[in-house]
Amino acid sequence: MNSLIKDAEALQAELVKHRRFLHQNPEIGFDLTITSEYVFKTLEAMGCKPERIVGSGIRVLIGKGTVDKTILIRADMDALNIEEEAEVQFKSKNGNMHACGHDFHTTMLLGAAKLLKQREAEIEGYVKLMFQPAEETIYGATSMIEAGILENPTVDAAMMIHVSVGSPIAKGTVLVAEPGASMAGSDWFKVTIKGEGAHGAMPQTGVDPLNVMVHVYLGLQEIISREIDNLDNTVLTVGTMQGGTVNNVIPDKAELRGSLRTFSKNNRDFIIKRIREVAEGIAKAYRAEAIVEMSNYTPALMNDAKNVAVAREFLSKYFGVDSFIPMGELTPGGKNMISEDFAFISQEVPSVQLFLCAGNSEEGYIYPIHHPKAIFDETVLSKGAAVYAGYAIEWLKKNI
Numbered sequence: 001m002n003s004l005i006k007d008a009e010a011l012q013a014e015l016v017k018h019r020r021f022l023h024q025n026p027e028i029g030f031d032l033t034i035t036s037e038y039v040f041k042t043l044e045a046m047g048c049k050p051e052r053i054v055g056s057g058i059r060v061l062i063g064k065g066t067v068d069k070t071i072l073i074r075a076d077m078d079a080l081n082i083e084e085e086a087e088v089q090f091k092s093k094n095g096n097m098h099a100c101g102h103d104f105h106t107t108m109l110l111g112a113a114k115l116l117k118q119r120e121a122e123i124e125g126y127v128k129l130m131f132q133p134a135e136e137t138i139y140g141a142t143s144m145i146e147a148g149i150l151e152n153p154t155v156d157a158a159m160m161i162h163v164s165v166g167s168p169i170a171k172g173t174v175l176v177a178e179p180g181a182s183m184a185g186s187d188w189f190k191v192t193i194k195g196e197g198a199h200g201a202m203p204q205t206g207v208d209p210l211n212v213m214v215h216v217y218l219g220l221q222e223i224i225s226r227e228i229d230n231l232d233n234t235v236l237t238v239g240t241m242q243g244g245t246v247n248n249v250i251p252d253k254a255e256l257r258g259s260l261r262t263f264s265k266n267n268r269d270f271i272i273k274r275i276r277e278v279a280e281g282i283a284k285a286y287r288a289e290a291i292v293e294m295s296n297y298t299p300a301l302m303n304d305a306k307n308v309a310v311a312r313e314f315l316s317k318y319f320g321v322d323s324f325i326p327m328g329e330l331t332p333g334g335k336n337m338i339s340e341d342f343a344f345i346s347q348e349v350p351s352v353q354l355f356l357c358a359g360n361s362e363e364g365y366i367y368p369i370h371h372p373k374a375i376f377d378e379t380v381l382s383k384g385a386a387v388y389a390g391y392a393i394e395w396l397k398k399n400i
Contacts, residue, residue, distance in 0.1 A: 016381065018042065030054065035106070057144050063120060076132045077105075100370055101163035141345055165359035175325050181300040192255045197251055216283065227274065
């Protein structure tokens with residue numbers, strides 16, 4: 001057995017302890033006071049020298065640095081504002097929930113830190129550990145980039161792991177992204193329709209924004225069905241439609257909000273242009289006004305072919321050829337329409353995304369991430385730590 005795997009397995013009880021503390025104390029956004037302090041002190045106890053960045057974010061350097069090469073491995077630490085319904089002994093205490101598994105990511109990276117620190121004398125370059133806040137709000141990665149996470153020393157490549165549950169894939173299996181885009185870029189949009197209020201009995205005296213909103217909704221859906229190549233993965237979803245407060249009154253304003261998911265810049269630019277043209281044109285045709293606002297942009301997450309190859313070779317070497325599945329075997333092109341803010345890192349440096357199956361649906365782990373009843377199999381924690389650390393070590397060996 002590889003010594004790294006053996007040492008990781010020896011950490012299992014310690015990792016479970018870390019994970020359960022984090023799970024009971026979930027925090028959201030950038031306000032990760034308890035989480036960040038716990039991670040910081042745990043790293044110090046290992047002999048690491050953690051540094052705070054963007055408040056609750058943490059970075060750590062491990063290695064001799066005798067060679068000018070640095071690999072970054074990242075874990076997100078924030079939770080979701082979801083009331084936990086899972087019946088576990090270490091249930092959340094505060095109304096938030098680690099329903100996306102970020103407590104696993106943080107714990108596994110703490111385990112990787114210990115494994116790497118034990119081997120620091122053998123690491124010629126640097127491994128930079130990135131403990132990130134605010135992934136769920138899509139502001140954490142950009143904030144850490146702006147604060148210099150990719151500098152001093154300059155990061156040459158990056159890797160992330162995300163746990164998954166709710167599928168029949170065997171626990172502990174690693175899913176390796178295909179070269180190119182693996183997760184969609186995301187934009188949020190809001191369309192405000194300005195009309196003229198009137199009594200419900202006399203609609204001719206006003207301009208009904210609700211009527212306009214319905215036509216705008218239908219027009220937006222037709223952008224995807226009639227103007228986009230159906231082989232080019234794209235999703236436009238309207239999530240809210242709001243307007244009016246009384247049964248017999250036509251309001252003067254209404255709004256709809258939604259999200260756009262794309263993989264290509266050309267597609268994104270074209271659809272945003274058409275959202276504006278369709279909304280404004282339909283509103284004008286019905287004597288109203290439409291104001292379109294775009295926000296919360298996240299690019300597509302891009303995977304570098306060389307880094308993907310390193311991941312596959314490393315997993316085969318350490319865990320066997322059956323230990324991983326290329327994502328292309330599960331979904332067309334290995335693509336996923338969900339977004340992930342590690343995408344901002346992947347736009348700056350060659351990167352790779354891995355998934356770790358942390359619960360088989362046939363063994364009772366039936367709920368997906370973000371579900372209030374989601375549970376995760378803790379037995380994969382040591383493997384996750386070994387994957388983080390092992391990938392970093394192998395990447396440096398191949399790039400020095």
